Amino acid sequence: MSAFQWPARVYYEDTDAGGVVYYANYLRYLERARTEWFRAHGHNQLALATDPGVLFAVAEVSVRYRRPARLDDLLITSCVAARAGAASVVFGQQIRRGREDGELLAEATVRVVCVDANGFQPRRLPPQIIGDLQ
Amino acid sequence: MSAFQWPARVYYEDTDAGGVVYYANYLRYLERARTEWFRAHGHNQLALATDPGVLFAVAEVSVRYRRPARLDDLLITSCVAARAGAASVVFGQQIRRGREDGELLAEATVRVVCVDANGFQPRRLPPQIIGDLQ
Amino acid sequence: MSAFQWPARVYYEDTDAGGVVYYANYLRYLERARTEWFRAHGHNQLALATDPGVLFAVAEVSVRYRRPARLDDLLITSCVAARAGAASVVFGQQIRRGREDGELLAEATVRVVCVDANGFQPRRLPPQIIGDLQ
Amino acid sequence: MSAFQWPARVYYEDTDAGGVVYYANYLRYLERARTEWFRAHGHNQLALATDPGVLFAVAEVSVRYRRPARLDDLLITSCVAARAGAASVVFGQQIRRGREDGELLAEATVRVVCVDANGFQPRRLPPQIIGDLQ
Numbered sequence: 001m002s003a004f005q006w007p008a009r010v011y012y013e014d015t016d017a018g019g020v021v022y023y024a025n026y027l028r029y030l031e032r033a034r035t036e037w038f039r040a041h042g043h044n045q046l047a048l049a050t051d052p053g054v055l056f057a058v059a060e061v062s063v064r065y066r067r068p069a070r071l072d073d074l075l076i077t078s079c080v081a082a083r084a085g086a087a088s089v090v091f092g093q094q095i096r097r098g099r100e101d102g103e104l105l106a107e108a109t110v111r112v113v114c115v116d117a118n119g120f121q122p123r124r125l126p127p128q129i130i131g132d133l134q
Numbered sequence: 135m136s137a138f139q140w141p142a143r144v145y146y147e148d149t150d151a152g153g154v155v156y157y158a159n160y161l162r163y164l165e166r167a168r169t170e171w172f173r174a175h176g177h178n179q180l181a182l183a184t185d186p187g188v189l190f191a192v193a194e195v196s197v198r199y200r201r202p203a204r205l206d207d208l209l210i211t212s213c214v215a216a217r218a219g220a221a222s223v224v225f226g227q228q229i230r231r232g233r234e235d236g237e238l239l240a241e242a243t244v245r246v247v248c249v250d251a252n253g254f255q256p257r258r259l260p261p262q263i264i265g266d267l268q
Numbered sequence: 269m270s271a272f273q274w275p276a277r278v279y280y281e282d283t284d285a286g287g288v289v290y291y292a293n294y295l296r297y298l299e300r301a302r303t304e305w306f307r308a309h310g311h312n313q314l315a316l317a318t319d320p321g322v323l324f325a326v327a328e329v330s331v332r333y334r335r336p337a338r339l340d341d342l343l344i345t346s347c348v349a350a351r352a353g354a355a356s357v358v359f360g361q362q363i364r365r366g367r368e369d370g371e372l373l374a375e376a377t378v379r380v381v382c383v384d385a386n387g388f389q390p391r392r393l394p395p396q397i398i399g400d401l402q
Numbered sequence: 403m404s405a406f407q408w409p410a411r412v413y414y415e416d417t418d419a420g421g422v423v424y425y426a427n428y429l430r431y432l433e434r435a436r437t438e439w440f441r442a443h444g445h446n447q448l449a450l451a452t453d454p455g456v457l458f459a460v461a462e463v464s465v466r467y468r469r470p471a472r473l474d475d476l477l478i479t480s481c482v483a484a485r486a487g488a489a490s491v492v493f494g495q496q497i498r499r500g501r502e503d504g505e506l507l508a509e510a511t512v513r514v515v516c517v518d519a520n521g522f523q524p525r526r527l528p529p530q531i532i533g534d535l536q
Contacts, residue, residue, distance in 0.1 A: 011303055013158065013296045015151035017205045022147060023460040024429035028281045031426070035279055046340055058425040062464040068522070071151045072314055120470070145437055147430045157326040158295035162415045165292070169413055180474055192291040196330040202388070206448055254336070281426065283419035285473045290415060339419045 003078040004040060005100055006033040010073045020068035026106050027061065030093050033077035034110070037091075041132045049117045052126055056089070060111040067105050069097065076100055083133040087114045087122040137212040138174060139234055140167040144207045154202035160240050161195065164227050167211035168244070171225075175266045183251045186260055190223070194245040201239050207231055209239070217267040221248045221256040271346040272308060273368055274301040278341045288336035294374050295329065298361050301345035302378070305359075309400045317385045320394055324357070328379040335373050341365055343373070351401040355382045355390040405480040406442060407502055408435040412475045422470035428508050429463065432495050435479035436512070439493075443534045451519045454528055458491070462513040469507050475499055477507070485535040489516045489524040 008029045016022040038045055048054055069075055076096045084090040091110045096102040114125050125133075142163045150156040172179055182188055203209055210230045218224040225244040230236040248259050259267075276297045284290040306313055316322055337343055344364045352358040359378045364370040382393050393401075410431045418424040440447055450456055471477055478498045486492040493512045498504040516527050527535075 009300075011296070011300050012150045012152065013156060013299065016146045017149035017151070017153050018146065018457065018459075019151050019153075023463065024147065024426045024433070027426035027429065028279070031281065032277075032279050044340075055420065057420075057470075058467055060464070060466050061425065062462070064462050065460055068459075072312075143434075145430070145434050147433065152323065152325075157329065158292045158299070161292035161295065162413070165415065166411075166413050178474075189286065191286075191336075192333055194330070194332050195291065196328070198328050199326055202325075206446075280418045280420065281424060284414045285417035285419070285421050286414065287419045287421075292415065 002100075003080045003094075004033070004037045006036045006077050006079070008032060008075045008077060010069055010071055010075060012071065015071050020070055023065065026063060026065070026069075026095060026108075029075055029077045029095055030091075030108055030110060033079045033093060034091055034112075037079045037081060043129060043132075048126065053117045054114050054123050054126060055117050055120075056112040057115050057120065058110060059088070059113045061108065063106055063108045065106050067097075067103060069095070069105050074098055075105070076102060081133050083125070083130060084111060086124050088112065089114070089125065089129070089133060136234075137214045137228075138167070138171045140170045140211050140213070142166060142209045142211060144203055144205055144209060146205065148203075149205050154204055157199065160197060160199070160203075160229060160242075163209055163211045163229055164225075164242055164244060167213045167227060168225055168246075171213045171215060177263060177266075182260065187251045188248050188257050188260060189251050189254075190246040191249050191254065192244060193222070193247045195242065197240055197242045199240050201231075201237060203229070203231065203239050210234055210236060215267050217259070217264065218245060220258050222246065223248070223259065223263070223267060270368075271348045272301070272305045274304045274345050274347070276300060276343045276345060278337055278339055278343060280339065282337075283339050288338055291333065294331060294333070294337075294363060294376075297343055297345045297363055298359075298376055298378060301347045301361060302359055302380075305347045305349060311397060311400075316394065321385045322382050322391050322394060323385050324380040325383050325388065326378060327356070327381045329376065331374055331376045333374050335365075335371060337363070337365065337373050344368055344370060349401050351393070351398065352379060354392050356380065357382070357393065357397070357401060404502075405482045405496075406435070406439045408438045408479050408481070410434060410477045410479060412471055412473055412477060414473065417473050422472055425465075425467065428465060428467070428471075428497060428510075431477055431479045431497055432465075432493075432510055432512060435481045435495060436493055436514075439481045439483060445531060445534075450528065455519045456516050456525050456528060457519050457522075458514040459517050459522065460512060461490070461515045463510065465508055465510045467508050469499075469505060471497070471499065471507050478502055478504060483535050485527070485532060486513060488526050490514065491516070491527065491531070491535060
């Protein structure tokens with residue numbers, strides 16, 4: 001099964017004075033791809049915050065930067081979601097240049113925890129999400 | 135009377151691939167200085183959102199960029215606040231390099247409107263704020 | 269003639285604790301649309317920086333914020349470019365919700381100056397750009 | 403020996419619609435503290451880029467988010483630097499609320515690689531840096 005993919009263009013806003021994408025901004029591409037993964041699977045995160053009243057909060061991020069992304073690059077961010085306990089999902093993500101099998105620029109692992117939208121306490125994953133996890 | 139001043143250092147996060155501060159990020163320095171102006175006058179914006187239940191929303195911004203700010207620059211942002219009607223405050227702001235009378239990098243006018251914290255409808259300026267306006 | 273249009277989705281990265289898009293981040297959408305206007309007209313800004321060696325630096329921005337953009341909104345940013353002297357272009361831009369004729373969220377005027385890519389001195393607009401201005 | 407510490411205030415620019423600091427923006431605080439660590443030890447990164455012609459590029463980041471930082475919080479970011487091979491430095495960093503021994507909000511490990519300022523190939527750490535590493 002091929003991973004979910006989401007494109008992003010690099011604009012000036014993403015770069016820094018080193019001439020490449022600022023290291024924190026790769027996390028934006030990662031989050032856009034996770035958000036679109038939810039949407040593509042029919043889950044609206046704003047709706048989930050109301051019913052059943054849960055948010056997905058990032059608990060851990062690891063990024064390995066392999067090559068710099070540059071101004072005007074088209075980036076393809078992939079996203080594979082796996083269950084990790086009663087309340088957690090782990091996303092394996094890659095950012096590649098130009099196309100799905102383009103040059104690997106960054107690899108990331110992101111663990112998100114399902115939490116109560118008000119109190120931020122951990123909550124079991126909603127059943128409708130579990131079916132979409134590996 | 136001298137204007138309120140607030141310093142900021144330029145880090146990589148602020149710059150872009152042109153080697154200078156990204157044009158939208160000057161608005162961050164402007165907002166930090168306005169926030170600290172409120173704080174210096176004894177107004178906590180989070181407390182005002184609860185009692186009397188108002189926020190200050192930006193309605194208009196004009197920025198004139200005169201010279202680029204660069205990595206590692208120390209910037210001094212000034213802030214003069216004037217009343218502009220029953221519900222508005224206009225901030226005159228400047229960003230200078232290095233010190234209060236340093237090289238002028240940007241000038242801005244920012245109009246903020248006092249709005250209801252829930253519905254975003256305009257509300258009269260709280261009396262405790264009015265006393266601090268020119 | 270209809271204006272050039274460019275879409276953008278609002279992600280968490282764009283919003284602030286007020287629950288709406290942070291005021292500086294509208295300038296990102298404006299710049300993405302201007303960059304894509306250049307691209308749509310066959311002008312690659314990276315190539316122009318090499319030959320004839322010019323950049324377009326923002327000299328003035330005015331934004332009028334009419335209604336807040338929110339998480340998950342699809343925004344449509346328009347862009348009309350007009351000549352303004354030997355070295356300047358003025359962009360008239362609007363940001364609307366959902367579609368070309370959707371609710372107007374923000375209006376902006378952005379003046380950019382054609383400058384030498386090295387020394388930042390003003391340079392005449394390249395002839396290939398002038399043909400695309402109103 | 404106590405770790406190097408650097409303060410940062412949370413402004414609207416740092417937060418998101420969840421009401422807390424956006425997960426990528428913690429990496430800005432981490433980088434500000436590393437930059438100030440260099441400065442406090444007498445190393446100007448812009449000067450190092452010219453002589454001996456090296457930059458420090460982030461190769462790996464791991465962040466564990468423990469509790470959310472909120473608008474107006476004062477954050478204290480710590481920084482301990484250790485040598486990790488001929489060309490790498492590993493920074494151990496923590497972000498705490500309010501003071502040096504305040505509530506732990508995030509922990510991070512950041513590996514940076516000394517690279518040629520032009521070609522981005524790994525270069526041996528400059529001797530003047532090595533003396534400041536653990």
